[in-house]
Amino acid sequence: MLGFAGEVPEPGDYVLRMLGRDEVVVVRGEDGEVRALHNCCTHRGTRLCRASLGNTAHLRCSYHGWTFANDGRLVGVPALRSGYPPDFDRTRHDLPTARVACRRGFLFATWDTEAPALEDYLGEIAWYLDAILDCGAGEWEVCGPPQRVRTKGNWKIPTDNFAGDGYHMRTTHQIALDQGIYGDTLADGTRGRAGTDLVAVNIATPAGHSVRAGYVVESGLSLEDRDLTAPQYPGYPPERWAELTAAQTPEQVRFTSHCEVAHGVVFPNTVFLSVAHDRAVGEDTDPLTRYLVVRSHVPVSARETECLYWTLAPTAMDTEWRRRSYRFQARTQSAGGILFEMDDFENFARIDAALARSAPGRGGPVDLTLGVGRSTPARGFPGPARAEVATLSEHNQRAFYQRWSTLMGELP
Numbered sequence: 001m002l003g004f005a006g007e008v009p010e011p012g013d014y015v016l017r018m019l020g021r022d023e024v025v026v027v028r029g030e031d032g033e034v035r036a037l038h039n040c041c042t043h044r045g046t047r048l049c050r051a052s053l054g055n056t057a058h059l060r061c062s063y064h065g066w067t068f069a070n071d072g073r074l075v076g077v078p079a080l081r082s083g084y085p086p087d088f089d090r091t092r093h094d095l096p097t098a099r100v101a102c103r104r105g106f107l108f109a110t111w112d113t114e115a116p117a118l119e120d121y122l123g124e125i126a127w128y129l130d131a132i133l134d135c136g137a138g139e140w141e142v143c144g145p146p147q148r149v150r151t152k153g154n155w156k157i158p159t160d161n162f163a164g165d166g167y168h169m170r171t172t173h174q175i176a177l178d179q180g181i182y183g184d185t186l187a188d189g190t191r192g193r194a195g196t197d198l199v200a201v202n203i204a205t206p207a208g209h210s211v212r213a214g215y216v217v218e219s220g221l222s223l224e225d226r227d228l229t230a231p232q233y234p235g236y237p238p239e240r241w242a243e244l245t246a247a248q249t250p251e252q253v254r255f256t257s258h259c260e261v262a263h264g265v266v267f268p269n270t271v272f273l274s275v276a277h278d279r280a281v282g283e284d285t286d287p288l289t290r291y292l293v294v295r296s297h298v299p300v301s302a303r304e305t306e307c308l309y310w311t312l313a314p315t316a317m318d319t320e321w322r323r324r325s326y327r328f329q330a331r332t333q334s335a336g337g338i339l340f341e342m343d344d345f346e347n348f349a350r351i352d353a354a355l356a357r358s359a360p361g362r363g364g365p366v367d368l369t370l371g372v373g374r375s376t377p378a379r380g381f382p383g384p385a386r387a388e389v390a391t392l393s394e395h396n397q398r399a400f401y402q403r404w405s406t407l408m409g410e411l412p
Helices: 118-122 125-134 156-164 175-177 238-246 252-255 319-332 340-357 395-408
Strands: 013-020 022-028 034-039 053-055 058-060 067-069 074-078 099-103 106-110 139-143 147-151 198-206 210-219 259-266 270-277 289-301 306-316 386-389
Touching: 034 099, 058 074, 099 118, 099 259, 118 125, 125 210, 125 252, 125 259, 125 270, 147 340, 156 198, 156 259, 156 270, 156 289, 156 306, 156 340, 156 395, 198 259, 198 395, 210 395, 259 395, 289 319, 306 319
Parallel strands: none
Antiparallel strands: 013 022, 013 053, 022 034, 058 067, 067 074, 099 106, 139 306, 147 306, 198 210, 198 386, 210 259, 259 270, 270 289, 289 306
């Protein structure tokens, strides 16, 4: 995932992103099409664009002046007539352009001409992404440019965390729990919702995609005991719940109703989190408010990762609600968040440091058996893929690493 079409709304708008190891200019051409152009002059390899975002009709090399249109065509070569042979073919020097596909505003790209179409690549995870987005009752907007932070550790470490790790909450985030942000059950919040439990469903696909959804239910009850005749959407204004229900299919409502948190991975390195928070990160008068953040974990090296955070807000909500949603995300799950990132990133750095000191060939200790034999199939669950009920499980991580291992092949 490179970002969102809403980041480049007008012809000439561009942002710089990484596609694998290559830097690309994600730019909307004069024809309205969004492209991902290799940010590298085809003459000597000079980096063409240095600003992280902007608007331009052309990209001009600072070394010899070769100039490219914002659709990647080489349109200007100094001394073309006087210095180059008559048969010089400019079209052979156009900028390499990746395959770009846009789905619901999300921009995905690949260099692989043989890769499947985006819809086929996403497969079953697309249903869950649609359900989360449709629960917002309309279109979504990107709140400003992405936040960025670099962290120690391999890109798979934070991605593993988002795949479905509820296990670390009681240890890593104990301070937040002690302060009442989640109460005694990880579902209680700070509004006094005593007598509730968080029941989690873990969903994973053979392609390595995953979702973990946590549902607030009365203590002792099961997921099937939710009252779906009166759907609830924690974090959205209760007076809008009927509208949100009408915007979804009945199957989507069965997935989204009573869901306080949903997070997961679009394999390999895109993650998402939709969660409701309240006054612990705002004012005493702030209502329970949901935010949706999408992250990309971009490898800088085997031991360093750049995280990009995009906050999305549904346009169906009023301006004040969207502003509060963005504020809650920035205060909790962002580059400068006060609740999660400082704890998580410290652990990621400690994993990196320990593995870096390990003797060659020793490797790192990895156990992925949490939940094996202890989870139960989610009966009547509406979405596709294998879904298991288990608040603590590594079902999703097992699918992630199995897919990664398959793609990597046998290691030396």
